[in-house]
Structure formats: C-alpha cells, structure tokens
Amino acid sequence: MTTTGDATQSLGIGEVAERTGLSVHALRFYEREGLLVGPVRRTSGGRRRYTSFDVEWLLVCVKLRESGMPLADLKHFAELVRHGPGNEAERLRLLDAHRQRVDAQIEALEECRSVIAWKVGVYAEHLARGEAGGLWDPRP
Amino acid sequence: MTTTGDATQSLGIGEVAERTGLSVHALRFYEREGLLVGPVRRTSGGRRRYTSFDVEWLLVCVKLRESGMPLADLKHFAELVRHGPGNEAERLRLLDAHRQRVDAQIEALEECRSVIAWKVGVYAEHLARGEAGGLWDPRP
DNA sequence: CTACGATCTAGAGCGAGGTCTAGATCAAGC
C-alpha cells in the first residue's frame, strides 16, 4: 500500500495526480514550464514532495485551465505570486480579465446551445411526424 | 471593388470568409477534410462559388466548432446530411449529444467563474484595505 | 537480499486545428 497519508503535510506525485486530476506527466511538465509558484521540495532520494500549498495552487490552475486560460498566462500568474507581495493589483487585473473572458465564453456557449437546441427541435419534430421534408437535403 | 454581390446566389471564397468568420485557408481546409455537405461549385476558371446553402451550413459549423465539437464529428454530421434523407434520427442523436456536452461545459465554466470571482474578490478586498496579508505568498 | 512498483530525467512524439508558402492562374480596370 502506498502511503496514502493523512495530514502529513506532503504528498508524492501520484497522490497529487489523483487529487488534482492532472497526470503525473502533466505535473512534471507544469513544473518544468514554471507554472508552479515555488520549486517543489524533494526527498533525499530526489522524489517530489508536494505541500498542501502546492496542491491548492494546482487546483486553482486546473480551474483556470479548464476555463481556457493559456499556460502562458498561468505562468505569468505564478511568477507574480512567486515574487511575493507588492503586485496584487496586477494579479487582480489578470484574474479579472480572465473572468471576463469566461463570461464571454459562457454567453457564446449559451448562444450556440440555443442554435443547437433549435436544430434538435427541428429534427425531433420532423421525426415525430415521420418525414415531411423541409430538412437539410443537399438536392433541392 | 470586388463583386460584393447582392442576392446573386453565389459568393466567392473571400466573401464567404467575411460572412462566416473563417479564413479562406480554413474554408479550403474544411472542404478538403470533407466537412461540407456537397462539393463546392466552380466557375469555368476553377474558382469556388458558394451557394447560400453552403454558407448556411458553414454558419452552423462555426457554431458547432465554437462550442467545441471536434472536426471529426462535424465531418460525420456532414456525411449524414450528404447521404440525404433517412438518417434523421442519427443526426438528431449527434446534435443532442453535443447539446448535452455544451450544457455540461456551461456548468463547468460557471463553476470556474465562481472560483475565479471569489479570488478576484479576495484580491480586491486586500487591495482596498491596503495590505493585510493572508494572501498567497510562497513563504509562510 | 530480492522484487516490484513508483518516480526520476531528458527528450522525442503526437493530435488537433489550422496557417503559410510557392508558384501558377484568373479576372477586372486602365
């Protein structure tokens, strides 16, 4: 059984993968890309040990990625946090700009949804009455 | 001035690019990939002439893509339409499945949005009171 | 001690979705 530890303050990469939903590959990749705030601690043997701070950060990263933030922006954000206090205004700007993009995205998706729902309705009705034409047919 | 025609039933690739938001490159690419329902008509000189049917289809494609439908599914849909009547049930299934995915996507985005909005709030408050700690700072 | 699985590094590879280039051709205006 692998140390599926309790509150021991530090997790191995596999455990972090499990709780963030990222693959171990992705975790190493994120680290290489400078997406983490600090360098990850290592055991004497060289294995990564993630703190709960790291995990918290990664969970936010996941949400930001999931909502379409590019890795480059994530990296920028990480850099800001890494350089400590004094740049909160910029962090705020970055996040808020992203929030606005997410809002726009939701709105766009809602429009798509309604277009699709409408087409779904058209087909459903067509099928309900068993063929009636008026649908998309390449030959008019 | 290029024939920014009125109702003449057929548009050149540039005009179609303008009204669909796709690039001319993308239009040719979509065609090659079999994403259009029928073969595009050509002038005697070999230039593409899109019908209003083509444009309508492309506009739907744009919406579907915008909402994350992969090109492969789009191609499948195009094939169904291309093969004419008789498969409406499958078209319906395809669209409806996508609609469900869009719904899920919207829901996910809304959750992201609220996480982000919360963080934005934290930073805003922090800035309003001019430094108070409690924010993300790599060194505890 | 031996196994065996989890992790390590460096770097190659991949799939999606286009974008861009080169070199030729077409079409419209002067």
Next chain:
DNA sequence: GCTTGATCTAGACCTCGCTCTAGATCGTAG
C-alpha cells in the same frame, strides 16, 4: 495588352498542451 489583386493547388509548417519512451533509481514489502 498590362497590372493588380484574388484565387488556385499541394504540401510543408506551426502552436498548444500534453503524452510517451528509455533507461536509471528509489523505497517498501516479503
């Protein structure tokens, strides 16, 4: 006829965001 700009084809190339491989090492269970 000549120039200019849009379009043509085939195919190379690009970015993004991982994923996978190879070959070595760690660490725990038996």
